[in-house]
Amino acid sequence: MQAVIEARELTKSFGSFIAANKLTFDVMPGEIFGFLGANGAGKTTAMRMLCGLSIPTSGEARIAGFDVYTQTEKIKQNIGYMSQKFSLYEDLTVKENIRFYGGIYGLKIPQIKKKTDELLHELQLTQEADKLVRELPLGWKQKLSFSVALVHDPKIVFLDEPTGGVDPITRRQFWDLIYYATSKGITVFVTTHYMDEAEYCNRVSIMVDGVIEALDKPSVLKQKFNVDSMEEVFYLLARKAKRSE
Amino acid sequence: MWIVWKRYFIYWPEKQNVASNVKQLFIFIQKEFKHVFRDRKTLLMLFGMPTTQIILFGFALTNEIKNSEVAVLDAAKTELSQSIIQTIDASTYFDVRYHIQNTKQAETLFQKGKIKAVVVIPVEFKEAAFAQQPNDIQLITDASDPNVSTTIRNYLTTILNSFFAEKNKQAASMQIVPEVRMLYNPELKGAFNFVPGVISLVLMLVCTMMSSVSIVREKEMGTMEILLVSPFKPLYIIISKLAPYFLISIFNLVFILVLSVTLLGLSIKGSVLLLVLASALFIITSLAIGLLISTTAKSQQNAMMISLLGMMLPTMLLTGFMFPIENMPLGLQMLSNIVPSRWFFIIIKNVMLKGLGFMHVWKEMGILTLMAFLLLVVSIRKFKIRLQE
Structure with a gap:
């Protein structure tokens, strides 16, 4: 099977500071790939390169088969993105948000209408369609934000600490949505600080000081380091870090 | 360089068509209006x-003078001096509020901030029955705000000048009286x-x-x-x-x-x-x-x-x-x-x-x-x- 994310020695440096150093990994279609690392380990830099937001210093990467140097426009068409901040417009209604994001992804008006009905139904938000996003509870905003990131049926969705500041029950529900998305063949690339979430991933990589120190299934990693939880694996690796923030 | 070249030339046809770009822009602009x-x-x-x-x-x-309150000290008490006072009072710029008897009173009024200027028509004005010179009249202004003071002086002088010009015309004087026109903003x-x-x-x-x-x-x-x-x-x-x-x-x-x-x-x-x-x-x-x-x-x-x-x-x-x-x-x-x-x-x-x-x-x-x-x-x-x- 062809990987949807292929990174080969992907490097980004700012002057003499190497933020991401020779990252090499593959992510398979339909996989949930956890991208872990302490603050300042280089996660965000790596993610920005994969999203086509910043041009790598060296190395190669293909996202959904498109080159990160020359085909950023194609990449953008094929990925979705959601960050901790939920990225919805608080002063627009649920419907208007969906319409706007559908619009900037170039969906046609009938497509947007169809998508809106689908999403509202799936999220059981039909009643709230004309409410301002501001008035929704946090958990709903988060789900809506995730669905909006998928409005253009991307192959891959990048989630940057999507569950920051959310209670455990809502987090659990959010992961149900993630599983549902992968069941439809979408690949999920997720960064998180919660180690219980790391356990939900098919495979995780742990970045320390710009380098990927470990990459495997959570069960294999636990075995390798001879510990019971991902929390301990992360701790063993991350404490070696020399740089912070 | 190569990448830039490729971006502009090789991928050119792959860019989205204009119509869909316009639609995207339209949706975005619509959103901005909603924000506003x-x-x-x-x-x-x-x-x-x-x-x-x-x-x-x-x-x-505004830096213009409107209805500034002035006092007059009319020592001459002639028909001429009366009509001068009336002319001043009639203008929109000034309002003759006080008729005083001596400069002492003027001082008090100035100190209380009641007036902006005093017009003094001296006794000699009577003798100089032919007095056609506005110079014979004394103007005292409150110069604590120099701009206002200057403006008031100018306005008063203008009013007096035109008053005498009018009189002189009747007396067929040979004096040269400039006729001032304020262009573009005649009412200042x-x-x-x-x-x-x-x-x-x-x-x-x-x-x-x-x-x-x-x-x-x-x-x-x-x-x-x-x-x-x-x-x-x-x-x-x-x-x-x-x-x-x-x-x-x-x-x-x-x-x-x-x-x-x-x-x-x-x-x-x-x-x-x-x-x-x-x-x-x-x-x-x-x-x-x-x-x-x-x-x-x-x-x-x-x-x-x-x-x-x-x-x-x-x-x-x-x-x-x-x-x-x-x-x-x-x-x-x-x-x-x-x-x-x-x-x-x-x-x-x-x-x-x-x-x-x-x-x-x-x-x-x-x-x-x-x-x-x-x-x-x-x-x-x-x-x-x-x-x-």
């Missing part, structure tokens, strides 16, 4: 600011000078503030990230940010003009089209400044502070509507050249008050065009560089 109309603060800024400024500058902050209304200034000030502030704040807000909310990850191009983000505010600012301009015509009784002498055209140029310049601010501002408050404080003072001081630029030190005069509102103020004054055509403002319009162009290029570049990081 749903935010009471923005609306207040848009319509409250011009209204209060027009009222403030038009009525309260302060508002005539202030309105073009207020238009420049308000447009400048509203444009820079709206555009910078609206972009910084997206950064703060995290929505900017999503826009950048989407296939929507950065240049389009800029266009769809500036286009709505351009339209709103044009509307705002019309609003200010209507206010000035209805509230302040101003009439637009020149071509309205030229006025709107020049304003459009100035609006684009201001929006570009806002864009530039948004690339450096960290938060909405930050953007607001920079646009308000950073723009308000130079615009007020260096535009020329409050203090004449010719009287400034050379350094400030040079500095005023880079203030866009300075040029816009000249255009708008020439077109609105003097009714001059394009031939008389093309130089200023050229300067504004150049400024708009440079600012746009710099801010778009800076905007894109920031995104690359």
